[in-house]
Structures are given as C-alpha cells and as structure tokens.
Amino acid sequence: xxxxxxxxxxxxxxxxxxxYYFSTSPAYHxxxxxxxEVKLAFKHTSQREQECHKRTQExxxxxxxxxxxxxxxxxxRAPIYIELLLDDRFVATRSFPAPGLSHDMATFVYSKHSLPxxxxxxxxxxxxxxxxxxxxxxxxxxxxxxxxxxxxIGFQKDSEQFTFE
Amino acid sequence: MDAFRKxxxxxxxxxxxxxxxxxxxxxxxxxHLGSLSFFFFWIVLVxxxxxxxxxxxxxxxxxxxxxxxxxxxxxxxGIMRSLHRYASDAAVxxxxxxxxxxxxxxxxxxxxxFSWFTGVPTLWLVVILGITGYWLxxxxxxxxxxxxxxxxxxxIPMIPSSMVFNFLDxxxxxxxxxxMAFLHLLGFPVALVFLLWTHVSRISQIEFNPPRQLALGAxxxxxLLSLVKPAVSHAPVAAGKAPVVLHLDWFYLNIxxxxxxxxxxxxxxxxxxxxxxxxxxxxxxRKKEQPPAEVNLEHCSGCTQCSLDCPYGAISMQPRxxxxxAEFEPTVNPTLCTACGICSGSCASSNPFRMxxxxxxxxxxxxxxxVDSLRIEVNQKLANLAGSGRVLLFGCEHGVDVVPMQDASVxxxxxxxxxxxxxxxxxxxxxxxxxxxFVTSCRESDCYHRCGNxxxxxxxxxxxEPKLVTRVDRKRVTRYQASHxxxxxxxxxxxxxxxxxxxxxxxQP
Numbered sequence: 001x002x003x004x005x006x007x008x009x010x011x012x013x014x015x016x017x018x019x020y021y022f023s024t025s026p027a028y029h030x031x032x033x034x035x036x037e038v039k040l041a042f043k044h045t046s047q048r049e050q051e052c053h054k055r056t057q058e059x060x061x062x063x064x065x066x067x068x069x070x071x072x073x074x075x076x077r078a079p080i081y082i083e084l085l086l087d088d089r090f091v092a093t094r095s096f097p098a099p100g101l102s103h104d105m106a107t108f109v110y111s112k113h114s115l116p117x118x119x120x121x122x123x124x125x126x127x128x129x130x131x132x133x134x135x136x137x138x139x140x141x142x143x144x145x146x147x148x149x150x151x152x153i154g155f156q157k158d159s160e161q162f163t164f165e
Numbered sequence: 166m167d168a169f170r171k172x173x174x175x176x177x178x179x180x181x182x183x184x185x186x187x188x189x190x191x192x193x194x195x196x197h198l199g200s201l202s203f204f205f206f207w208i209v210l211v212x213x214x215x216x217x218x219x220x221x222x223x224x225x226x227x228x229x230x231x232x233x234x235x236x237x238x239x240x241x242x243g244i245m246r247s248l249h250r251y252a253s254d255a256a257v258x259x260x261x262x263x264x265x266x267x268x269x270x271x272x273x274x275x276x277x278x279f280s281w282f283t284g285v286p287t288l289w290l291v292v293i294l295g296i297t298g299y300w301l302x303x304x305x306x307x308x309x310x311x312x313x314x315x316x317x318x319x320x321i322p323m324i325p326s327s328m329v330f331n332f333l334d335x336x337x338x339x340x341x342x343x344x345m346a347f348l349h350l351l352g353f354p355v356a357l358v359f360l361l362w363t364h365v366s367r368i369s370q371i372e373f374n375p376p377r378q379l380a381l382g383a384x385x386x387x388x389l390l391s392l393v394k395p396a397v398s399h400a401p402v403a404a405g406k407a408p409v410v411l412h413l414d415w416f417y418l419n420i421x422x423x424x425x426x427x428x429x430x431x432x433x434x435x436x437x438x439x440x441x442x443x444x445x446x447x448x449x450x451r452k453k454e455q456p457p458a459e460v461n462l463e464h465c466s467g468c469t470q471c472s473l474d475c476p477y478g479a480i481s482m483q484p485r486x487x488x489x490x491a492e493f494e495p496t497v498n499p500t501l502c503t504a505c506g507i508c509s510g511s512c513a514s515s516n517p518f519r520m521x522x523x524x525x526x527x528x529x530x531x532x533x534x535x536v537d538s539l540r541i542e543v544n545q546k547l548a549n550l551a552g553s554g555r556v557l558l559f560g561c562e563h564g565v566d567v568v569p570m571q572d573a574s575v576x577x578x579x580x581x582x583x584x585x586x587x588x589x590x591x592x593x594x595x596x597x598x599x600x601x602x603f604v605t606s607c608r609e610s611d612c613y614h615r616c617g618n619x620x621x622x623x624x625x626x627x628x629x630e631p632k633l634v635t636r637v638d639r640k641r642v643t644r645y646q647a648s649h650x651x652x653x654x655x656x657x658x659x660x661x662x663x664x665x666x667x668x669x670x671x672x673q674p
Binding site: 003004006007008010011012015016018019020022023024025027028029030031033036037039041043108110147148149150151152165 | 186189387406415
C-alpha cells in the first residue's frame with residue numbers, strides 16, 4: 001500500500017514539476033543584457049530597372065492594335081540594397097528584391113538587429129536603383145540608446161528621409 | 166525503423182510497468198492518454214469560459230482585464246486563468262506521450278493509418294490555439310509572439326509582406342485584436358472539435374472520460390499548481406521597448422526562439438518537413454496486413470454481436486438479403502477491418518462442436534485463420550500432449566510471449582487477439598483431452614486491438630455473449646493478462662507451473 005502510494009505521489013510530482021518548470025522556464029533572452037534592438041521597417045517603391053522609351057512607328061506596327069502604346073515601360077523594379085552601420089562599422093547589408101510575379105510591386109523592407117546600448121552613431125544607406133556604386137538615400141542619428149530600447153528606422157516617402165523612432 | 170520501434174516499445178513497457186505497480190492497470194495514466202487529453206480540454210473549456218466573461222476583447226482593455234483577474238480576483242478568476250494555462254500544457258504532455266506510445270506499440274500503420282494521419286493536424290491546431298491564447302493577454306510576450314508569427318507569415322512567398330507592420334510600436338488595431346480573439350474563442354475550438362471527431366471516427370468503444378480517480382488526481386495536481394504558481398503576465402506593451410527576458414511557455418512557444426536563431430525560412434522548413442514526415446510515417450514502411458473478415462450468410466443468425474464487439478466499427482448491420490427470417494446481416498468494411506479476429510470469437514456459430522465431420526464454417530471469420538483451422542490445430546496439439554497436467558495455452562501474439570512455455574505437457578496455440586477465441590473452444594479442448602486451458606491476453610486496459618482482452622474476460626466470466634458455459638469446471642480454466650516483457654514471461658511461467666500443479670492435485674485420487 002505504501003509502495004503504491006509512493007509511486008503515485010512521485011508520478012503526480014513529476015507531472016507537477018514538468019509543467020511548473022517548462023511553462024515559464026528556462027528564461028529566453030531575446031536581447032542580451034546591455035543591448036538594444038533596431039528594426040528597419042518601411043515600404044518603398046524602388047526605381048524601374050529600365051527607363052521608359054518612346055516606341056518608333058515601326059515598333060508600334062509590329063504590335064497588335066490594342067497594345068500600341070507610345071511608351072514602353074518595362075515593369076521590373078530594382079532590388080533595394082540597404083547598409084546599416086554602427087559607428088561607421090557594418091552591422092548588416094541586405095538586399096530586398098521587389099515582390100510580385102513581375103517584380104514590379106512596392107517592397108516591404110524589414111530586418112531586425114541587436115546593437116550595444118550607449119552613445120552611438122547609427123547610419124543607414126539605401127540604393128533603390130540599378131546603379132552599382134553609391135547610394136540613393138542615406139540617414140544617420142547619434143543618440144544614447146538605452147538597453148532594451150527598440151528603434152524603428154523608417155523612410156518618409158515625401159521627404160525622402162530616414163526616420164529613427 | 167523496426168529496431169527503433171522495438172527499442173522504444175521496450176522502454177515504454179518498462180515505464181508502464183512501474184506505473185502499473187503504483188496505479189494498477191485500471192488507473193495507469195499511460196492507458197488513458199487519449200481520455201486524459203479530452204479531460205484537459207474540458208478544464209480548458211470551462212476555465213476559458215469563465216476567463217472570457219471578465220476579459221476585455223480590445224487592445225486597450227485586454228491587459229488590464231487580465232491583471233484584474235490575476236491580482237484582484239485571484240481566488241477565482243486567477244485560479245481559472247492558471248488552470249486554463251496549465252491544463253493546456255498538460256494536454257500537450259499527454260498528446261505527445263500518446264503519439265510516441267502509439268508509434269512504439271505499432272498501432273499507427275495499416276488500417277489504423279487514419280487516426281495517426283488526422284492526429285498530426287490536430288496537434289498543430291492545438292499548438293495554434295495555444296499560441297493565439299498568448300496573444301490575447303497583450304503583454305510583452307504577446308507582442309513578441311505576434312511579431313515573430315508575423316515574420317513567419319511574411320516569409321511565405323505569395324503573401325504580401327506586410328503583416329509585421331501591424332505590430333511595430335504597439336500599432337495593432339482593435340479590429341485585428343478582435344479577429345484574434347474570435348479565432349481563439351470560437352474559430353479554432355470549433356475546428357479542433359471537428360478534427361478530434363475525425364481523429365476518432367474510425368474506432369468504436371471510445372473512452373472519452375478517464376477513470377474518476379485519475380481525473381481527480383490530475384485535476385488536483387493542476388489546482389495545486391495554480392495555487393503554488395499562479396499564471397502571471399509579462400510587463401505591458403510599451404512603445405519603444407523591446408522584450409529582453411521572456412518566460413516562454415515551452416509547450417507552445419518553442420518555435421519562436423528557432424525563428425530568431427535560424428530565421429523564418431528554416432523554422433518553416435523544419436516544422437513543415439517534420440509535419441510531412443510525421444504524416445507519412447504510416448507508410449514508412451507500409452504494414453503488411455491479413456485480409457479482412459468475411460461473412461458466411463448461411464451460418465449467420467444476424468445476432469449483431471460481431472458488430473457490437475468490433476473495436477474499429479468495421480462491421481455494420483444491414484437489412485437481410487438472403488430471405489432468412491433474421492432481420493439483419495453483418496457487412497464488413499475492409500478499409501476499417503484490422504483482421505484482429507474478435508468478430509470471429511464473438512460469433513455464436515464459431516462453435517467447434519458444430520460440423521464435426523466436415524469443414525467448419527461460421528457466420529463471420531478470418532479467411533486466413535478460420536475457426537476450422539483453429540479446431541484442427543487444437544486437435545493436433547492435444548494429440549501430441551503427454552504426461553499429467555496437460556495444458557493447452559491460447560496466447561495473444563501481442564501480449565506476453567507464450568512460445569517458450571511449450572513442452573511435452575503444454576501446447577501453445579497463438580491468436581492474433583485473445584478476443585478471437587470462441588469460449589466454446591475452451592470447452593472443446595477440455596473435452597478432447599486437455600486437463601486445463603490457459604488463456605493469455607494483453608495487459609488490462611492496454612489491448613493491442615483495443616477491446617479483445619476485455620471481451621475475453623467478460624465472455625469467460627459469463628457477462629458477455631458468447632459466454633463460457635457454466636458446465637465447464639472453472640478450476641480447469643485460468644487466464645493471465647500481461648505485456649510482452651521478460652519479467653511478465655517469468656510470471657507466466659510461474660503461474661503456468663502453479664496451474665499445472667493444481668490440475669495434477671485434482672487428478673490424484
């Protein structure tokens with residue numbers, strides 16, 4: 001009888017302990033102590049890969065009548081290339097291809113990174129054209145980033161400037 | 166695969182043996198994993214209804230309402246919230262043990278593939294239901310879960326990559342939050358009920374409720390846990406703050422650190438790959454099965470007993486087609502029949518005293534192991550027995566191994582399930598020269614074919630048709646329910662020895 005009770009008690013104890021522990025433990029450190037998080041998150045329509053060109057009469061005549069538009073604008077847009085630097089040192093470089101079957105839609109740029117907290121200069125550079133070198137847009141912010149702070153880098157379409165919030 | 170399964174089976178039988186010593190086979194939780202999972206869902210449902218009554222289904226009010234439940238009305242709503250969480254965790258434990266156990270016991274292939282196959286999406290839905298529950302608290306953990314889930318959804322190529330933008334800096338709308346609440350409170354639970362119904366739709370004699378003592382023990386443990394460690398929330402969501410340390414519920418949220426570590430693409434690949442692999446397991450390799458049961462209408466009285474006894478719902482009674490006076494005739498669905506032979510044992514016409522001069526045909530039987538072949542084997546084995554205390558041992562091939570018990574005075578007849586044994590065959594063996602008959606079945610509450618051992622016990626105890634006739638001397642019949650293990654084999658040898666001694670004692674003048 002005592003043996004039976006002991007086994008039952010042990011079984012319930014194991015059941016209790018398993019749920020007790022794994023329902024909250026081990027603790028998961030999403031950010032290490034003394035780190036902040038930066039997220040690049042914005043929507044942007046990149047430039048076309050090819051410029052529009054005016055069709056000649058000869059080109060027009062080769063097309064069916066309902067497709068004879070004077071301008072030929074290839075739909076494909078350039079991938080967006082981003083560089084993120086902390087105190088002029090690379091944190092990340094990423095390329096985001098334009099979505100859509102014809103790669104012609106606006107791109108949702110999203111990536112997240114952890115950074116050491118403290119006084120730092122954060123620089124972001126973006127290329128949204130087919131150019132091989134240089135950047136079309138850039139922005140930087142010098143702030144005292146707090147541990148556990150979440151910084152979202154956005155891009156204002158109208159002013160064509162990066163925001164650090 | 167076979168070696169892996171056998172090793173796992175040995176392990177699980179060893180653990181179960183320990184539990185049998187403590188709980189006994191009737192209350193062994195390993196034999197009630199499915200019904201325990203159902204029981205935990207009941208706790209989740211009832212506690213969830215109470216929590217819902219006090220819950221604010223909008224972004225601004227959700228956290229505050231949960232905090233109220235946890236700290237102000239801790240004595241009722243707080244306990245209900247904790248029970249809701251811990252019963253959900255407990256369900257994951259029982260479901261996973263159930264999954265591994267069915268795999269190791271080789272009860273997932275062949276005709277039984279359907280329950281396994283439908284169990285995998287059921288498991289997924291349980292996990293999704295749990296995850297959406299964590300969203301509703303709308304604390305830092307919820308924000309983390311929402312963001313990581315959105316990252317996973319955004320990774321899917323054909324979906325516009327925009328979901329994650331809903332969760333940056335607490336931008337979630339009431340409309341989206343209400344949608345999540347609807348899914349957690351109604352949409353997913355209804356889908357889960359449908360999947361659970363599908364999961365068990367190919368079996369009969371389903372045990373939905375665990376034994377009362379076991380249910381009380383499990384509930385008491387969860388209640389104690391709710392008092393000792395009440396479920397609490399993380400800090401509220403705050404703009405510009407990232408979660409640093411998260412106390413994840415690893416039963417449900419284990420995929421998210423994987424998303425952080427490997428990225429959503431790998432997390433999808435691993436989880437999808439594992440899911441597909443799990444769903445295909447019944448065909449890796451496919452189980453070779455015997456042909457299904459066959460009906461011989463001219464020997465069938467339409468008593469319906471085979472239909473009542475079939476543990477897989479493979480036999481349905483249809484209106485009689487042969488013009489006999491009986492109202493019904495059995496029809497076997499071959500896609501549900503596991504060829505266990507229980508129907509053959511339940512048939513009143515499976516009587517070896519019938520048609521003694523010709524081939525014995527019965528109302529329903531296995532084409533590969535008819536009652537006639539059983540009678541022939543019994544006759545042959547009895548003819549070769551010698552000495553005193555001659556025993557005919559009918560052994561279920563999924564229970565304890567009976568073959569090593571064979572000697573000059575002990576003959577063994579193996580059956581695919583003890584439920585295949587017609588009780589009249591025992592009387593027949595005793596009349597044809599056996600001093601005693603020994604019947605072994607699977608361990609109580611753990612029949613490989615679900616009900617075979619239970620029906621055998623009831624038939625021999627005269628509680629279920631076809632009954633062992635009262636004129637049979639009960640001292641000459643014994644039985645033993647045991648699993649396939651060395652320890653139980655030794656116990657069987659001991660019991661057999663004692664049985665033979667008792668028979669020899671009765672034979673002495």
